Amino acid sequence: MGETTAERAPAEQEERRVRRRRRPRWRIALAVAAVVAAGGVATVAVLRAGGDGGAERAADLPPGTAKVARQTLSDTQTEDGRLGYGPTMTATSQTRGTITWLPDSGGQITRGHRLYEVDGDPVVLMYGSKPSYRPLRIGTEGSDVERFEKNLSALGYDGFTVDDEYTSDTAEAVREWQDDIGVAETGIVDVGRVAFADGPVRVEAVAAHPGEPAAPGKKVLDYTGTTQAVTVELDTADQRLAKKGARVEVTLPEGPPVAAKIDEVTTVIEPGEQGEDPTTKVEVTIWLSSAKAKKAAARFALASADVEFTAGQRENVLTVPVSALVALREGGFGVEVVKGSASSYVPVETGMFADGKVEVSGQGISEGTLVGVPK
Template structure:
C-alpha cells in the first residue's frame, strides 16, 4: 500500500522556502482513505497485515486545515476474527460401505440402527458380514502365517469378544486359527480358521447406519455399495467458503448454538474439501467441510433431545487480548509509506504512524508511540 508520491504531496507543515506551486498542491492522507479501507477489508479476509512506518511518522499538530467530518475512540479490547456459520447437527460425515464378497443380500439393517463390535452389518447368502474395531481397513484374507497390524486388530477383537488361548500380536499362529474357528462356529460359518476377505469390516468404533444403498434380495459383488454409515456420537457439520479456510483447523475449539439458544463447546475433529458439481444455473464450487465433535458431557447432554437439527457454529481464527483498536475506516495510507491515523485533539489534529495487527469485526489492532486508549481518531469521508 506504499504510495510513490513526491515530497510536495505529503501532508504536514509547509516548507516556507518551497515554490508556491508545491504549497498549493498540499494533500493530506485523507484522500487515500477509500483505498486503505478497501485494502483493510481484503486484509481482514486473510488475517494480519503488519506495516511499520519509517521514523516516528508524527507530523505534529496542525490547525490550518479542516478537521475530519467524524471521529471514533481508540478502544482497548479483545479482538476476535470470527464467523457465524449455519450448520447441521447429526452424526458427522457419512461413508459408503462396499461389499467384497459376491452373493445375495438376505439381511440389511434399518436406517438409524447402531451396530457394535461382533454384530452383523448385513448378511450375504444368509451368512453375516461382521463389524470389528480397528483403524486399518480389512484388505486381505487372514490365515496362518500372516503378519501385520490387521492380524493384531483381529486378535484384539477376538479377545474382546471372549475368545482366548493366544497372545494378541501381529502374528497369525495356530492358536489364532483355533480361536477363529470357535468364532466362526458361533456365527454359523464354516470352521476354516481363515478369515476370508469381505467377511469382516474394520471401523474405529461402533457405527450408525445412515442409509441403505441396496435392497434385500439384490445380487451384489465386490466394489458394490451396500449401505452408508457414520459414527454413533452426535456431531455438527458445517460448510465454509474457500476464502474462510483459515477458520477451519483441526483441533480448534468452536461455539455451537443449539435451537433452544443453549451454547455448547465443540472441537473441529475433521476438515475436508468438498466439490459440488454444476447443477442447472448453479456453477461448480468447492467448499470446506468441517466436522465438529461434541466431546464433553455437558455438550452431549444438551444435544440428547435432538436427532437432526439446524444449529449455528462460531469459528474463531485468531484472538488478540487487551489490544488497542480503531475502526478500519480510520486507517490512512501515508505517502511516506505504511499506515497512520489522524489523531484529533480539540481544534487540531496530527498524523501518527501505526503498526497494524489483526483485522476483525470492522476494527483493526494498532500500536505505536503516538496512539493511546481514549484518543480520538478521524474518520474520513
Template sequence: MRARYLVGGLTVLAAAAAAGLAVGLPTSSGGDEATASGPAQTATVTRQDLADTETKTGTLGYGTEHTVAARASGTVTWLPAENALVSRGRPLYRVDDQPVVLLYGAMPAYRQLRSGVEGPDVKQLEQNLKALGYGGFTVDREYTGATADAVRRWQEDLGLPETGTVEPGRIVYAAGQVRVDALSAAVGDLVQPGTPLLTRTGVDRAVVVELEVADERLAEAGAVVEVELPDGRRVPGKVSTVQTVIAPGANGADPTTSLEVTVTLTGEEAVRGFDQAAVDVGFTADTREGVLTVPVAALLALAEGGYGLELVEDGRTRITAVETGLFAAGRVEVSGDGLAEGAVVGMPS
C-alpha cells in the same frame, strides 16, 4: 508524508492537502509535524477484547455418513433396522446367510489375513479378537498359528467355516459403535461387490459444517465452538475432525474442494427432540485480550508502506505509523508510539 484512507476495502488517496490539511514530513525523531485543523469525523482508540468470529450453517445429526457396500456377490438375507445400534463383534448385515461383522479400528480391511502375514491390520484384528474374549496369542503385527486358532474359535461362534483365515469382505471396521442411518437395499436383493447396502454414522450427536477452503482458519481440530439450536438455545461443542472433500466438477468443470468439519456436542441433553436440523455454528478463529483497537476505516495506507492513523491532539493532527494485528468485527488491533486508550483519530468523511 502521503497517506490513503482505507474505505470499504478500497484506498482513497489523501495527500497532504486533503480536507484542507497540510501534513508535514516526519521529523528526525520519528514524529510528524502537526496541523492546526482537525478532521470532520473522528473515532476513539478503545481498549477491548477482540475476537475473529464467524457463524456458519451446519446440519445437526449423528456426524458424517458412511456407505457400507457389499464386498461379495450373493443374496441379502438380513439387514438391521434403521436407527439400530451395532457394536463390536455383531453382524452389520448378512449375505447368503453369512454375517459380515463390525469390528473397531481405523484401517479398512483390504486383504486376506492368514498365517505368515504381518502388518498393522493384523494387530488391529488381534486387538478385536482379544476384546471379544478370544486369547491364546500375542497381540502384535504377526499372524501366527495361535492367531489362526483364535480365528477358528471366533468363526465357529459366528457359524462360519472354521478356516483360520479372514477374508477382507468378512469384516467392516469403524471407530466405534455405529448407528444404522438408512437402508439402501432390502432382504432378498441380489448384490454384487460395490452394491450399497446401508449408510452408517456414529452414535453421538454431532454437527457437520461444510466450509470453503478460504475459511480454513476456522477449522482447527479441538477448537471450541457454540451451536445455536432451532429453539434458540446455545450449547457448547468442539471440532473433532476436519476432512478435505474434493467433488468432481459437472460437465467437465474443474473439481471443487471444501472442508467438512464435524463438531461434537458437549451438552447432548439439550438436543434431545431434534433428529436432524439446521443449526448455526459460531467459530472463533483468534482472540486478543485487552488490546487497543480502532475502526478499520480509520487506517491510512502510507505511501512509504505500512499503515498509519491521523491522531487528533489539542485541535491539531499528525500522522503516526502503527502496527496492525487482528482484524475483526469492523475493528483492528493497533499499536504504535504515543498511541493510548482514549486517543482520538481521524475518520474518512
C-alpha cells in the same frame, strides 16, 4: 493606487504555504478493503514527521472523536452448518451369495454384531481403519492379523497372543467365536465375513434387499458414526478458518451455544451444473463428543446450526475504530490525534481488523489518546 507585484508576493507565498499545510482527510476505502480481504494485517510505511513528532497540523478539527482502547481482538466469522452424523461411508460386499438379512435405517451396530447377512451367515462388524483383503489362517502374518486379534480379544476371547502372527492358538479362539455366532467352525476367517469400520456405526440407508445376489463390490448399505457432528462447507477464500483442532462455538436451534473443536478438514470438489465449472469447497467436520455437546444435540436428528469460527486473536492490544484510519499522502495509514483545540496526523502500523476495530501502534499512540472519527 493598486498593489505592486512586490507587495502581492508575500501574501501569495503565505497563501501557498497555508494550502500546503492543509492536508485532506482521506478516509480508507479501497485500500483498507484490500487489507481486510487479504486477512486484516498490514504494515504502514513511516510518514515523514513534522517538527513536533507528528504530521503537519490539520486545518480543522474532526467532526467526531474516539479514544484509543486496550482490548482483545478476535477475528471471528459465523457460518451455516448442518447437524448430522458426519461423513457417510459405504459398505460393499466382499463375497458372493444371497443377501438374507439387512438392518433398518437408523439402527446402530457395535463390534461383534452382524452388519448384514449373506447365505444366512452374519457379516460381523469389527473396528479398524483398513478393510480385510485376504483369508486369515494358521501361518498368516501381518498387520491385518493383529487388527483382527485385537478385536477378538476385545470381545472377550483369549488363549492367544495379540500380535501379527496367526497361530494355532488364534485358530482355536476363532473356532470358539465361530461357534458363538453360529457359523462353521473352520478356524479360518474368510474374506467377506468381517467388515471393518472406525467404530460403532449408524445405518444411514440400505441399498439392497433381502434375496438380492451379493457379489464383490456390490453396495449393501451406507453408514455413519454414531456420534453427532456439525458439518460446514466453506469457500476456499475462508480456508484460514479451517484449522484442525481450532476451537469453535456451535449454536443449535434451541439452547445455549456449546464449545467444540474442528476434527476434520477436507477439500471437496462439487461438479458444476449445466456445463458450469466445478467448484472447490473446504468441508469442516465438528464432532459433538463432549457430554455438554451430546446433550444439546440429542433432541435433534438433523438440524441447522450456526458455527462461530475464531481465525485469530490478539490480546491486550491498542485499537481504534476502523473509520479512524486515514490514508496519508506520504503513503500508509495514520490517525488524526486530537489535543485540545488542535490536531495532527500520526502514522500508525495496523494489525488485526475485527468487529469494526483495528489494532494500531505507533509513536504517540497510547490508551486513552483521542483520535478523529466521522460523525
